[in-house]
């Protein structure tokens with residue numbers, strides 16, 4: 308795991324390391340102070356993205372939001388993303404989609420009472436389902452093919468063939484949207500920016516390829532990451548039964564009168580929200596953040612940093628550093644109850660969504676996709692491990708790809724407590 312090796316090196320060499328990978332200069336940052344220097348004090352210099360092979364193939368020559376170079380085009384896309392695609396109004400409009408998809412998950416698990424359920428597969432399908440409906444609407448017949456193609460991208464196989472396949476699917480989806488006008492989804496919103504009647508020349512010139520690049524971003528960033536947090540949180544609760552018990556008691560206390568879980572009561576779940584904060588401290592799904600690149604020659608402390616130096620911030624190592632966290636390796640959600648630390652990228656010892664100009668714009672979209680399934684699973688089911696495995700024996704090994712996933716699927720036996 309690169310983030311493990313880099314932590315070991317940082318323990319020896321210190322929180323600012325300079326590496327050359329072949330000809331490519333890299334700095335690796337492993338402290339909150341230096342993370343703040345890079346992502347706040349000198350954010351304007353370090354907010355470019357490097358030209359990487361995989362995103363170039365995958366995201367139409369890096370014309371998406373996450374990998375496009377800093378400049379007017381990125382600024383414009385980011386604005387569309389924040390004001391139009393991921394706005395509060397838009398997020399609220401997808402509430403019923405989220406509730407329906409999570410209820411479907413609960414129903415499907417209930418039918419497997421007493422037998423082994425692969426929660427990893429189920430959670431990924433649920434978040435793909437929510438994202439597909441939000442981005443493509445109901446109209447797509449391609450969801451499964453698109454999802455499989457993304458999985459294969461993750462395995463980095465048959466890249467060129469896959470790129471052609473996903474391109475064909477996305478073009479089909481765009482064409483379908485041009486010819487039918489049902490409830491507005493995110494593809495419809497993006498299409499408005501092709502033929503908008505506003506005066507901004509850039510907004511009128513989003514090409515089909517630009518739109519496809521943004522769709523890929525929303526799909527990958529929206530599904531992989533949220534599923535990852537749900538599964539890591541559930542795994543930590545299985546390993547720490549007292550935490551599970553307290554979370555379950557809270558959810559049932561809040562929702563028992565109603566008899567079911569919906570989004571309106573989620574704000575009462577103070578302890579569950581702390582679990583959701585504690586999870587990416589130990590298991591950040593983007594452990595080195597998305598690489599940045601410096602635009603000019605600069606200095607950090609007494610060191611000169613050349614232009615076009617790539618930057619990795621080891622969020623995974625910072626989250627486990629005993630200098631900044633008591634009992635750093637233990638899963639202790641209590642540390643976040645009544646704590647001012649939030650996801651907004653202002654507390655640099657805790658930046659699972661990044662910080663600064665390139666910070667994740669999808670936080671408010673992501674959180675209900677994590678809170679709602681966890682609350683529903685805790686409300687309806689108790690669970691046990693199969694093969695007589697003890698809680699503390701649950702394997703927590705990681706697999707590194709687009710996001711940091713569990714290496715083995717999380718499989719549990721559900722016991723229905725609230726039908």
Ligand code: HEM
Nearest residue numbers: 372373528529532533593597660661662665666667669673
């Ligand atoms: C638990 C869920 C999520 C986590 C942990 C997460 C984390 C991150 C991180 C660490 C970055 C890089 C930040 C940096 O470079 O400083 C990022 C960027 C990004 N995320 Fe998220 N993300 C999540 C969910 C989402 C969702 C739901 C969306 C959209 C639907 C989204 C869209 C994006 C985009 C477009 C970028 C690129 C921003 C830019 O370069 O300007 N993310 N995310």
